[in-house]
Amino acid sequence: MSAPRTVLLTGAAGGVGTLMRELLPPYGYDLRLLDVAPVPGAPDAIVADLADRAALREAVRGVDAIVHLAGISLESSFEKIMAANIAGTYHLYEAAREEGVRRVVFASSNHAVGFTRRPRDGEPPVPVDTPHRPDTFYGLSKCFGEDLAQLYWDQHGIETVSVRIGSCFPEPTSVRMLSMWLSPADCARLLHTTLTAENVGHTVVYGSSANTRAWWDLSTARAIGFEPQDDSEPYAEKLIAEKGLPPEGSADDLYLGGHFCVDPPRWPY
Numbered sequence: 460m461s462a463p464r465t466v467l468l469t470g471a472a473g474g475v476g477t478l479m480r481e482l483l484p485p486y487g488y489d490l491r492l493l494d495v496a497p498v499p500g501a502p503d504a505i506v507a508d509l510a511d512r513a514a515l516r517e518a519v520r521g522v523d524a525i526v527h528l529a530g531i532s533l534e535s536s537f538e539k540i541m542a543a544n545i546a547g548t549y550h551l552y553e554a555a556r557e558e559g560v561r562r563v564v565f566a567s568s569n570h571a572v573g574f575t576r577r578p579r580d581g582e583p584p585v586p587v588d589t590p591h592r593p594d595t596f597y598g599l600s601k602c603f604g605e606d607l608a609q610l611y612w613d614q615h616g617i618e619t620v621s622v623r624i625g626s627c628f629p630e631p632t633s634v635r636m637l638s639m640w641l642s643p644a645d646c647a648r649l650l651h652t653t654l655t656a657e658n659v660g661h662t663v664v665y666g667s668s669a670n671t672r673a674w675w676d677l678s679t680a681r682a683i684g685f686e687p688q689d690d691s692e693p694y695a696e697k698l699i700a701e702k703g704l705p706p707e708g709s710a711d712d713l714y715l716g717g718h719f720c721v722d723p724p725r726w727p728y
């Protein structure tokens with residue numbers, strides 16, 4: 460595959476999208492932006508819902524690749540998750556198939572495997588082939604997205620890297636994020652890798668920086684060429700002093716998905 464240049468970035472108005480709009484162009488990408496919300500400072504951005512098949516088809520026409528960030532990014536009602544994340548991702552892959560786009564990067568999440576026990580000291584990190592254990596309908600939608608990506612590779616030859624993002628924010632803001640943090644600069648490095656690596660078929664990678672306290676195995680990300688540069692450790696002392704370590708036996712202590720694993724979930728429905 461030749462290096463993609465024109466890339467559709469869905470979810471461009473969101474947190475990660477806003478960071479990537481700044482950090483990806485220096486790698487040589489010409490970004491086409493899409494979001495259901497207007498994208499501040501980008502009057503040319505396509506304002507469209509993932510339900511709008513005609514708009515998606517036009518949006519993907521002529522692009523070399525798609526970075527798919529759009530969707531509901533926290534727990535919500537099943538109906539809303541179904542529309543935006545499940546049906547919406549399907550509509551986008553159909554548009555890609557119809558318009559001949561050959562590479563997608565799918566923003567999966569740690570919450571696809573959120574009910575996986577986090578490793579204790581001395582235990583090996585969680586591998587990519589650990590079974591799906593979604594912690595929410597949101598996490599379930601990411602499991603669906605990964606399986607959809609596999610189907611579109613096997614059936615239609617569309618390549619995808621599914622990136623199970625940990626926590627991509629300018630800084631880690633909780634003790635759990637010391638293990639899950641993906642710095643914005645490492646996120647851009649990782650997306651560049653996922654866009655340019657050869658012969659990925661459908662590859663699942665974890666997306667985090669080289670955190671001293673990492674819980675998961677970055678080997679599939681490294682195998683396609685990702686070299687994370689950042690580490691959350693400089694934030695550790697202050698965060699632990701401010702927030703304390705998670706109580707033993709709490710969701711943050713036990714599971715990769717942390718507080719997403721509480722029952723009943725405390726989300727705004």
Ligand code: NAI
Pocket residue numbers: 469470471472473474475476493494495496507508509510527528529530531532533542543547566567568569623624625626627628
């Ligand atoms: P965000 O919620 O800030 O941004 C999502 C964007 O998608 C929003 O701008 C929203 O308007 C747009 N959107 C929602 N529904 C849409 C629809 N039906 N049609 C078109 N656009 C729609 O989320 P964030 O933090 O930027 O995350 C980006 C992606 O990465 C999401 O898919 C999220 O699930 C995933 N992710 C993010 C993590 C993080 O740490 N920020 C961690 C793991 C996964």
Ligand code: 15L
Pocket residue numbers: 532533568569570624625626627639716
């Ligand atoms: C996610 O999947 C969410 O989209 C993001 O907002 C964070 O909550 C992140 O996971 C996390 O687990 O920190």
